Amino acid sequence: MALNGTEAVRAESLVRHYKLGQSIIRAVDGVTLSVKKGEFAALLGASGSGKSTLMNLIAGLDHATSGAIVVEGLNLAALKREQLALYRRHTVGMVFQSFNLVPTMTLTENVELPMRFAEVDRGERKTRVQEALRQVGLGERLEHRPSEMSGGEQQRAALARALVNRPKLLLADEPTGNLDSKTGKEIMDLIRDLNRTLGMTVIMVTHERALAERYANRLIFLGDGKLLSESANTPGGAR
Amino acid sequence: MKAYDLLELSGRNLREAMLRNSLTTLGIGVGVASLVAMLSLGIGLQRLLTKQLGKSSLFDSVFVTSRQDFRPRRPGADATPLTPPKPLDDAARKSFEKLPGVIEVYPSLGSVAEFRLSDGPSSEPQTGVLSGLPPSSRSSEAFDDFQGRYFSGPNAAEAILKTDFARELLGLPEIRDTDVKLTSDQAAKLLGKDLVLRYAERQSQPAPGASGQPPDAAASFNVVRKELKLKIVGIVTSEPVRGIPRTGQTSVFLPVAFAESLNMIQPGDLRTIMRQNEGKTYLALIVHMAKSGSVPAAEDEIKKQGYNAFSILDASRGLAIAFRIVDVFLGIFGSLALAVASLGIVNTLVMAILERRREIGIMKAVGASDGDVKKIFFVEAGSMGLLGGCLGVLMGWLIGRVINWGVNAYFTRQGFASQDIWYVPLWLVAFAIGFSILVSLLAGLYPASRAAKLDPVQALRHE
Numbered sequence: 018m019a020l021n022g023t024e025a026v027r028a029e030s031l032v033r034h035y036k037l038g039q040s041i042i043r044a045v046d047g048v049t050l051s052v053k054k055g056e057f058a059a060l061l062g063a064s065g066s067g068k069s070t071l072m073n074l075i076a077g078l079d080h081a082t083s084g085a086i087v088v089e090g091l092n093l094a095a096l097k098r099e100q101l102a103l104y105r106r107h108t109v110g111m112v113f114q115s116f117n118l119v120p121t122m123t124l125t126e127n128v129e130l131p132m133r134f135a136e137v138d139r140g141e142r143k144t145r146v147q148e149a150l151r152q153v154g155l156g157e158r159l160e161h162r163p164s165e166m167s168g169g170e171q172q173r174a175a176l177a178r179a180l181v182n183r184p185k186l187l188l189a190d191e192p193t194g195n196l197d198s199k200t201g202k203e204i205m206d207l208i209r210d211l212n213r214t215l216g217m218t219v220i221m222v223t224h225e226r227a228l229a230e231r232y233a234n235r236l237i238f239l240g241d242g243k244l245l246s247e248s249a250n251t252p253g254g255a256r
Numbered sequence: 257m258k259a260y261d262l263l264e265l266s267g268r269n270l271r272e273a274m275l276r277n278s279l280t281t282l283g284i285g286v287g288v289a290s291l292v293a294m295l296s297l298g299i300g301l302q303r304l305l306t307k308q309l310g311k312s313s314l315f316d317s318v319f320v321t322s323r324q325d326f327r328p329r330r331p332g333a334d335a336t337p338l339t340p341p342k343p344l345d346d347a348a349r350k351s352f353e354k355l356p357g358v359i360e361v362y363p364s365l366g367s368v369a370e371f372r373l374s375d376g377p378s379s380e381p382q383t384g385v386l387s388g389l390p391p392s393s394r395s396s397e398a399f400d401d402f403q404g405r406y407f408s409g410p411n412a413a414e415a416i417l418k419t420d421f422a423r424e425l426l427g428l429p430e431i432r433d434t435d436v437k438l439t440s441d442q443a444a445k446l447l448g449k450d451l452v453l454r455y456a457e458r459q460s461q462p463a464p465g466a467s468g469q470p471p472d473a474a475a476s477f478n479v480v481r482k483e484l485k486l487k488i489v490g491i492v493t494s495e496p497v498r499g500i501p502r503t504g505q506t507s508v509f510l511p512v513a514f515a516e517s518l519n520m521i522q523p524g525d526l527r528t529i530m531r532q533n534e535g536k537t538y539l540a541l542i543v544h545m546a547k548s549g550s551v552p553a554a555e556d557e558i559k560k561q562g563y564n565a566f567s568i569l570d571a572s573r574g575l576a577i578a579f580r581i582v583d584v585f586l587g588i589f590g591s592l593a594l595a596v597a598s599l600g601i602v603n604t605l606v607m608a609i610l611e612r613r614r615e616i617g618i619m620k621a622v623g624a625s626d627g628d629v630k631k632i633f634f635v636e637a638g639s640m641g642l643l644g645g646c647l648g649v650l651m652g653w654l655i656g657r658v659i660n661w662g663v664n665a666y667f668t669r670q671g672f673a674s675q676d677i678w679y680v681p682l683w684l685v686a687f688a689i690g691f692s693i694l695v696s697l698l699a700g701l702y703p704a705s706r707a708a709k710l711d712p713v714q715a716l717r718h719e
Contacts, residue, residue, distance in 0.1 A: 073713050076621070078620070078621060078712045078713050078716075079713050098625070098626055099625050099626065099627065102620070102623055102624065102625035102626070102628075103623070103625070105620070105621065105622070105623045106622070106623025107623070111621055111622075113716070117614070117617075117618050117621070117716060118618075119615050119618055119619075120615075121268065121272050121615075122268075130618075130619070130622055131622040131623050133257060133258075133261040133265070134257055134619070134622065134623040134624045134625070134628055135623060136257065136258055136261075178622065182622075182623065
């Protein structure tokens with residue numbers, strides 16, 4: 018399955034089943050969808066709708082049971098574990114609801130971490146860390162550990178970490194879920210700016226329809242592991 | 257991942273759980289220490305024994321006798337074909353001296369003689385056994401610590417006394433422990449003084465009508481009483497054993513060349529007088545080799561020439577094997593502690609996986625491969641092995657020093673010379689550290705692969 022020139026992500030009859038004791042959980046059950054390059058897509062659904070599982074499949078953290086998923090020309094279902102690691106390293110960046118910063122590392126070290134695995138030279142790392150932190154509006158308290166920072170600052174750091182290897186695709190899993198509405202808005206504005214200025218494709222998982230409608234230009238609804246509907250959206254709300 | 261990143265990440269992880277990792281490292285240290293202590297004891301004892309045996313030159317000497325005097329124990333069992341027996345005379349001695357690797361050939365002399373001090377408390381003559389010492393005996397451990405000095409030359413009319421005989425000469429009571437030296441006052445009464453030696457000399461007589469023969473090839477000889485003044489230069493507590501230990505205790509030692517020149521009557525003389533056309537022969541010659549390695553060849557060659565030859569090298573080979581076995585057993589016992597310590601590594605690292613589950617998930621999410629995660633855990637295990645190894649070598653060495661000190665304190669009180677029974681050679685240090693790293697890496701094998709296989713989705717879900 019090949020992508021046409023404008024597609025960033027394409028899933029074809031994508032299935033992910035889990036075995037839980039005797040029963041089989043159909044987390045993703047035959048999803049076919051595509052996301053264009055530079056698009057800001059929102060995956061919407063109640064909890065248990067399979068949106069997070071779909072996100073993990075796109076992130077290359079999980080393996081599909083069947084079907085195909087192609088991101089930036091790579092068929093993830095056919096990749097070996099080592100190749101998937103390379104894909105995660107260079108092609109996607111992820112932010113999570115719970116930030117997922119390494120608690121024992123300072124902010125700078127957290128942002129630097131992906132470049133250690135990517136074997137970026139130490140001299141260049143410094144510049145890139147600075148650059149990423151500037152992009153997310155963090156310039157101070159860089160030598161503090163995550164526990165000493167506010168939620169907003171932590172999420173900004175996580176965003177900087179996602180950007181530092183210059184991925185083509187940014188995945189955000191409920192990025193505002195642990196933030197108050199004001200900070201959440203700041204983070205969402207930031208993500209939208211990255212989407213617009215860098216032309217980075219963004220896929221966001223959320224259960225807040227309002228949030229999705231304000232920022233995304235495409236809404237994808239999931240339920241019981243199936244694609245319910247998808248629609249174009251004109252982002253609204255204050256800039 | 258680059259090496260310095262690997263070291264940095266692993267180092268950070270080790271520091272984060274400082275107490276637990278320190279205890280694990282200490283555990284490895286104790287294991288390595290026990291290994292080092294055990295092996296260095298084995299090596300030290302072996303070294304001590306080899307040194308002493310080497311000094312006594314038991315292992316670099318060949319003891320030669322004539323087949324005329326002593327029949328081979330198992331005739332025909334020996335692979336070397338029996339050549340006709342030859343007398344053990346000066347010609348034989350010269351041929352032995354020409355063998356490769358020979359330092360010296362000297363007769364095993366032992367004669368009973370009478371001694372008295374020319375001016376001493378006891379003018380009563382004392383009977384004692386006299387024997388000769390070759391120049392190489394200077395390096396014998398009997399002369400490591402003795403009173404007086406060594407012979408001034410190979411032909412000096414000088415004597416070195418055994419302590420127990422010196423006591424007899426001074427009329428002191430006999431004591432059991434022959435290792436006790438004379439007091440300096442007692443020694444001063446002997447050293448530099450004259451010792452009168454009375455012995456039986458063999459004076460050859462030419463056979464009637466056989467004037468062309470060398471004087472030694474005599475049909476008869478006279479036994480004449482002789483007296484000679486010797487200067488006492490030294491007193492030793494133990495016998496500087498050369499070659500095969502003689503039965504009976506020697507009382508007085510002379511330089512072997514000088515002792516030979518005295519032409520004292522030897523036990524074998526009575527036997528040789530019955531043989532025709534045979535002059536002065538030796539009862540036994542000791543062939544002293546430069547290296548114990550050349551002993552077997554010399555032994556074979558001497559046997560081929562028609563003599564009995566014997567060396568203790570075969571016995572020493574058995575000894576070396578025995579020590580190897582002891583070393584292996586000590587090593588196994590030492591390794592047991594290290595094996596237990598390696599379980600500590602497994603435990604620590606498995607704990608670390610549980611604790612760092614989320615962190616491993618994060619690392620995978622930002623691009624760490626299975627191999628990267630594995631390597632981090634491996635380096636952590638290896639670092640603990642390296643540190644524990646170094647610590648263990650240090651502790652093992654200290655334990656050895658302390659025990660050595662204790663043993664020597666006891667030795668000194670008991671009147672023995674202090675000895676290094678503990679020896680840590682450089683190769684043991686390298687081996688112990690290398691072994692510790694290897695064991696630690698093996699212990700890290702399971703935790704590392706378990707960490708690497710961790711599913712990132714589950715690891716990140718874990719809250």
